[in-house]
Amino acid sequence: MAGERAATLSDVAREAGVSLATASRALNGSDRVVRPELQERVLAAASKLGYTANANAQAMARGSTETVGLLVKDISDPYFSSIAGGLADEAEKHGLLVMLCNTGGQPEREKKFLAALRRQRSRAIVLAGSDTADVRHTGEVAGLLTSYLDGGGRAAAISQPRLPVDTVVIDNHGGAKALAERLISLGYRRAAVLTGPEDLLVSAERQAGFAEGWLEATGSEPATVGDEFSRDGGHRAMSRLLEDGPDVDCVFAVNDLMAVGALAACREAGVEVGRDLAVAGFDDIETLRDVTPGLTTVRLPLAAIGRLALELVLGEPSAELRNKPIHGEVVVRESTPPRS
């Protein structure tokens, strides 16, 4: 049972009657070739003993591991889980294992995880959207990342190019601006934006992009209501907006989750979205595509973004930082019908 300690390579070598070196070469490949006959003997011995290589030992001897780290704010958020899904699939193709780090949006945790991944000698790290305007924290993260990179690690980020690493840049500004323009062409004239916390970059960028588009086209800035960057935040923000007497004909929630909360708030207040008021979101979360009325939003290829981030981080390192821009596509649905 659990008594007999796991077979080691030496056990296999002995069993096969070859040297440790040969066993290693036969089992885990190398540039050196082993005579087929011996190779077979080693393989047989290994399977007979139920040998499983010790990845930690290999990591030590080889000086490199087969794991990559992924930092997300909240894996149960569909935005991140979709990215994670794409990244995980790509990782699997490369034979890499993914270390999932759920930061919960806590800077302390983020740093702890970064340290842990470094300790693990992870081959690469992908940071997904933990961007904040908190300069102090961003600086600390940049510092940790830099020493990780100096130690031979690779890293990439998803979202804003604020860290000294390659990044998959999501065009939040452009997407939101395009959405604003689209809403205007649909006939809307008075808008409000439901935003997340001010120091959340995604939120700030989307808000700014939308405002810019709106301002350019109508000459006026949309109103703004801030709350949490979540379903409930959207609900609260929308409720507040409605209470204040909504002098608006359309509302842009900076992400789909907030938009869905807003939808619910409208429903509760007896406001019919699509007829009385238009609502739009951002991300095009898959599980949210069936809400009613269908939510107008900006589609982001989330899984592809995850895949891309991994490709970026595993590809040829380059001297200068690379940015891979990703543009969203405005998807119009029933929540923003053309206005007569």
Added chain:
Amino acid sequence: MAGERAATLSDVAREAGVSLATASRALNGSDRVVRPELQERVLAAASKLGYTANANAQAMARGSTETVGLLVKDISDPYFSSIAGGLADEAEKHGLLVMLCNTGGQPEREKKFLAALRRQRSRAIVLAGSDTADVRHTGEVAGLLTSYLDGGGRAAAISQPRLPVDTVVIDNHGGAKALAERLISLGYRRAAVLTGPEDLLVSAERQAGFAEGWLEATGSEPATVGDEFSRDGGHRAMSRLLEDGPDVDCVFAVNDLMAVGALAACREAGVEVGRDLAVAGFDDIETLRDVTPGLTTVRLPLAAIGRLALELVLGEPSAELRNKPIHGEVVVRESTPPRS
């Protein structure tokens, strides 16, 4: 820069003018105590050199790691990402890193991951719902798991107790049966079930539980339409059902995703759910709580399940297998109004 190889413990020891042993004891704790003065010197040296322990080396020396593996079918599915979220949070509390393995429902991948986790000498493995009726595959997984356990590993499963490990058993049967009873008490009499593939245990159990409840109360078995265990599967199944002329007043989709697809199919067919037909799901996926009409479903405490699974797998090992039952709670919403 990247030239100077990372500082090792010996570097720190030398810098601090102490032995390797002392440095180790001072930095990574142990039962042995180090004089405060020395301790401080070591800490200073470490920080001066930017020392980061090598987890792989520690794993080798200690014979144990700080990682746990999590196998899920598809992390981008909210069911699994919620479980993963709960588990990840719990792992963080224990200072453990989570290896995320996305099997994509492919048996081959599942086995590969299991082997990989064993190679990594993961402290524990949690298998989340990859249960299938495929006996051959289940047997192979059981085999891999057993040798992993024999090697001193710990493992737990979420869903059905089919593997030789502790498991968080989700009472799919009971939940579905309770749902059936509830629907009947609401006045429904003719039901249909939208199921996933036959060899998917979750689906089969929910169907059976529902059928049992229905049969006991009405004396008749609900009709059944099978398709994929996904939103689109639900959509297709429901479309087919509607085409065949629906002699039913309520439909149970074996999970929320399918139910939402069904909702969409109804909408497209001009059938108003809540008035013309009732629809219910299972899981109570958070992001789906705002669909309209509100979906009646069976709530599962997904995050808690993830947490629990980790607790189970990290707790005192026990001789006999433990099962931790989890019961869902029927949540009635507008999609199944009382029938007059």
Added chain:
DNA sequence: ACCGTGATGGAAAGCGCTTTCCCCCATCGC
């Protein structure tokens, strides 16, 4: 004054691999 005791520091033996050398021997060219 002497020896048992407990607290600490250090030397060194691994942990399980990979990989560099080194060496042997069968081939090959002339």
Added chain:
DNA sequence: GCGATGGGGGAAAGCGCTTTCCATCACGGT
């Protein structure tokens, strides 16, 4: 027929830690 050549096996040196086993040293009891 003989040295050069190279394919392929093995010994052994790490990789960076932890931990056992000693060795010291300062006390306290008698």
